[in-house]
Amino acid sequence: MNMKKRFSTEKKTDYYLIYTLAFGIIGLILYLQFYLNGKSLIWSHDGVPQHLNSLAYYGEYLRNILHSVFVEHKFEIPMWDMHIGYGSDILTTLHYYVIGDPLTLLSVFVSPEKTEYLYAFLIFLRIYLAGIAFSRYCFYHRNSKQAVLLGSLIYIFAGWTIYAAMKHPYFANPMIYLPLILLGIDKIYRKEKPYVFIWSVALAGVSNFYFFYMLGIFMVLYAAFDYFVVFTDKSERTIRCIGKWLAVFAGYSVIAVLLAGIILLPVILPVFGTGRFQAENYVPLFYDRIYYEKYLSCLIGENMIQWGVAGYTAISMTGVFVLFAKKKSNTALKAGFLLLNVFLLVPFAGHVLNGFSYVSNRWIWVYGMLIAYIFVKIYPELFRLDIREKRKVFVMLLIYCGAALFSEAARTQRNMSAMLLLVCSTAVILLYGSIFVRKRNLCLMMSGLLAAGIFFNIYYQYSMEKDYLSEFADRGEAMETLESGTDLAVLDTEDDSVYRYDQLDALSCENSAMHMGTNSTSYYFSVASGSIGEFFDEMYLNTPWEQHYENLDGRTILDSLASVKYFVVKSNRYQYMPYGYYWLEGSAEKNGKIYEAFGSEEALPLGYTYDSFIPREEYEKMTVTEKQQALLQGIVLEDSSLPEITPEFNDQEIPFEIRKGKGCTVKDGKIKVTKEGAKLELLFNGLENSETYLIAEGLDYDGLSPKDRVSEKKWNKMTRYEQNQLLHEDSHWRYWKESQKASITVGGQFPEKTIRIFTDKYNAYSGKHNFLCNTGYEKAAKQSITLTFEKPGVYTFDKLKIVCQPMERITKQTEKLNQEVLTDIRMDTNRITGNISLSEPKGLLISVPYSKGFRAYVDGKETELKKANTMYMALELPKGEHELRLEYRTPFLVPGICLTLAGGLCYICLVFVRMKLNKKKVPKV
16 A cells, blocks of 8 residues: 555656646746836735735744743734734634634744735745645546646636635635645545545635635535435435534534634624624626626636626637536536536526625636646547547537627726637637647647746736736835825834824825834734724724724824823814824824824723713613714613713704705705715805814715716717717626716815715625714814715715814813823733722723723733723723733633544544454454
8 A cells, every 4th residue: 555655655756746847837927017117015904914914923923932932932812802902802803814724823933024025925835836736636536647737827827816816825825725625525535535625625624714615515515416426326315324424524514623623713703793794785686787788707707797707718618518518428527617607607606605795706616627727638639539528529619609798898908818719729729639639739738828828817917007016015115105204203202101103194004003113003813802893883983994093083082082191183284183282292194194192191001990870771762963972971881880870962963055066966865966076065154273173974976877977868969870879888888887886085174084975885894884083172163164076876875964063071081081090001011001090989080992802801810800991991990000911812712622622533533443343354364
């Protein structure tokens, strides 16, 4: 057995050398698209603040753990970090990007300054390993080296890797695990060792929960299809046999999931509480018409919407033609191909496969493996097609090209070029045996056409016309971007106390505080705290995202409650300053811009106290402006031993008149906008020494087609040619795409702000429809607000209000909260400590997001830690001197560890049982 294994490995050595060489050449050409244009492989939008930032952070994180173990001789794993947003769990925040992915462990060897090189290396390493995994799967099924090599290149150099894996590096991870999991299923059916299956599933679960969900679905589908391929006898297809195999796979799957429990459990459970997960997204019965018109051409050409990034080389479609030209063979591959196409054609499938969230075809890498394997499997048939089969292939080619290019929208340069390559690939197959007969020539031609298809896709994706490269950071500047001027200005204060900073129009990069070691109000990761999202919803915070927020909109009360000590603006942008931040404490220059940090003498520390409380039930009855005022007067708790207070409010709703601009009408809570950039002016008499708010409740948007923007009167005045031209434009309009989002610019005699509206058709929709836009603090009364609508459509609202919030009481109310506060605050690994002296029983609010992971100890005794003010934590303390200690442990981590230990025990038992059974099968000599 060992000699057979070694012989098999040696026979494949030349294959892996050739594969590595081919990968290296194509990978180099792909990399040169970036290098020659002075670009890095780091996407500016998510890549810098999320992917690169997380990778650099993870490297430092691992080095710190090793330092504590081998130098300080103590085992401490940081689980919570104040520098991530308002303070976040490290595992649940960074798992989606780095923690759990075995390849990112390499970051421990790389300094932050060199992380950009590691980042690029890991992108290509993942793609390379995906090809190796695919090759192993193919060789298990006894396919030829030539076929496997070509199939591997089809698999790893499709649109998903050329486009998606460059933007999101970990999007290539499931391409590694999928072939290995399917290989494991095949081994189990053939009564071989189940270890490949178990560890592949476990690694997939640890690596990324999002793609693990998709892998699980396709794992089940493959097992079902494969069952009827492996077991052909009717006696093997009984209910009893099927039940037996279900039990076998269920057992192995449970072991795999248990092994992944240490990461999977703590990461998955918090996701269910997020607004983005709970939002009810729009799921149409069908896609827009243009999606179907371009569908066939986009399989080998352009990218489709909703992440339908196919872009397979044209030669792969030739393989599909040959597959269906062959009767009574490869039935499972035919059925699988048809099924996956149905999934791509029906939005509901994209909804289900995306975790019952927004419609997305981010599972298309599965389609890529199928179409690549179809080519591998059908490759020998290319050399032995009979005349009847060739006719079928030719007819399929004609039908496909005709249908793919029938619509004018599909006849783009990229799609037409892809069709030309498809015709050439199919022609080579059809001409083999008549024009040329040597197999070697056909092999070389197919290889050349495959290479041409890959280079064609790379060229078009990164061409100047596409301008995709403009979305990537310049080479060598990504890490520099994370060193923001905002953070440098805050660090210039040389303040070593614990505080946060806020800013307006001064943040060059989200999550920069995580890199710079400061504490901010900015956050941008895929998974966010549910309590923060709940608080922002209550406060109508002017952001449509749940997991992406940059500031507190300059609202003085919210900044005070969040322990914001410094407010940063660019030099001479002082009109952005909220009330109370008067003293210049620090400044910094970055890229020719000056950033200035202003301090507030009334800033609240991380722990401040209330002498009374507001029942949650009463708080929920208040308006948004009453709620923020109430939080300065009493702590909001479900119940408390503190005396109850009835808050006093001094906000005023201001009546206003509407002056409509051209292309804008208002009626019955609907603003119909027929012209891009249409304006609406709100005229009112505001209050002095106030923040002035524009409040929109139930704000939503629906797109207007070009025809709907034209009034009946104007339509009748148009010539027949103009009407036909408009109807032609209307036929290409896509309701779903154009109704996803819109924005309203709020301007006047103050800095412009934007209200962004996400509808249920947008992938980042989290159910937000209530917005409060703070037009800023001014001593003089404001008199007008101008709304500028980004694009035509119908903007609906339940209520539109202007409210003034006077500042006169805020100083006294903050001073009262600041009388008895937490002092000597220290942040250690998973621990916050401090002291407090109270003259009477009070509620101590700690402005750290509430989490079940925290445990509180007062004077050494565990004390109940309550969720307070929706977002924060609180302790009810008696009169006297107290020592406080908060300790943090990732929620569900201990149960997750127990699951992993249980999985490990089950796995060991499985190994021993199999060894014992194998020994019994060995005949005695």
